[in-house]
Amino acid sequence: MASFVGQECPVCHQKFGDSEQIVVCPECGTPHHRACYFKEGRCANEARHADGYVWEPEKLPGQEQPGAQAPQDSPATGGDPSQNYQIPCPHCGAANPQGASFCISCGKPMSSQQESAFQGVGFGGFQFDQQAIRYGGVSPTDTIDGIPVADMAEFIGPSSGYYLQAFKRMDISGKKLSFSWSGFFISPLYTLFRKIWPLAVLCLLFTTVMNLPTLISLFESGGNLDTMMNMLNSDRFLTFSYISTLLMMVYRVVFGLFSNYFYRRSVVSKMRKIQEKGLPREETLALYRKKGGVSRAAILILLGIYLAASFLMVLALDI
Structure with a gap:
């Protein structure tokens, strides 16, 4: 078989010998x-x-x-x-x-x-x-x-x-932009599915607050929470509704552009923490699969919470 004898190793800059691996x-x-x-x-x-x-x-x-x-x-x-x-x-x-x-x-x-x-x-x-x-x-x-x-x-x-x-x-x-349609349309589900837990909590809180005008309107149409609605000035309510709609649009665009970067940071951070444990190769791979991957259970739990909340809302509107 032919060999690399006489060529130079780029690390030690020594010539390759006849019997070297x-x-x-x-x-x-x-x-x-x-x-x-x-x-x-x-x-x-x-x-x-x-x-x-x-x-x-x-x-x-x-x-x-x-x-x-x-x-x-x-x-x-x-x-x-x-x-x-x-x-x-x-x-x-x-x-x-x-x-x-x-x-x-x-x-x-x-x-x-x-x-x-x-x-x-x-x-x-x-x-x-x-x-x-x-x-x-x-x-x-x-x-x-x-x-x-x-x-x-x-x-x-x-x-x-x-x-x-x-x-x-x-x-x-060296750029952080990488557009994701999942991040744009369903950021709470995306972050839960990919186990980006802290960001998932922030996404859920933000989207819930931004959807408050819609929820309040539903309660108002059902004749509930009259006292709360009387405390809200209609102009302020409309202003809050417009602002929340605008913020949601900005949020979707920003999250769509940076969601892959957020996920990359999460992956690298978790993998480095696992590597620092200094475990044998097989145990390290097992931890990668356990801490990484996706969480379908988190999606099902969230959907269950939404369904339960919707059911309770319908009951409240009928009272």
Whole structure:
């Protein structure tokens, strides 16, 4: 098999020897000493991935096509390669992680494995299959806010591809804007469903207060709360109604623009707290799934409260 002998490791800047173990970045093809890669925890050229960087070997006299023996561990997880390395290289047949652009064994492009490709902003091509659905075109070996994408997908759960793509766009651009229709139309349900608990409470309180004019009008039409209505000046009531309508419109637009950013902050904060515990890998993943994911129970409870409140309101109007 061809080798990277004579090429330079971008971490220690030493030439590769004939019998050294080498890890090849599956995204850009950069070779590293195995020890150097694990010391850094990432590709030395990771900052250049967003620009579509591809490693080119230094041309040496009599040098054959660069390649190297596949490492024993996955550079992304450090675990059992059989759990993550499933795609055969079309050139040498070595197992590679899904979404790899370059073979970790021979270093050649995995282009024939990417016939159905989608070009994302700074993400490169990816095969439109379960890999694309789970990671949204972002390489699972990449990071967002210093957290591995594969780990973040475990935490997010359903619709992870959509959020990872949105988070990566924000990470690359440095911007906080990322419009969400769910955040625009149903912010209380959105925040509850995604377990953003403090923000969910604020959303519920705000929307309830802003809907008070409607609730008061319903009670008034039923002949109830006459004393309260007599205390309210009609001009003030109309002014409050107009202001609340305007504030709700502004609230919807702002929340639609920033809801993905709020969710990203929540995800990163919770994951870092879990990482600080220093638990074994399996326990950490279990906590990701427990603390992350979605809460359908919270949605059902809220809907139950709304139905109960509506029923009590109807009863009050009939009294």
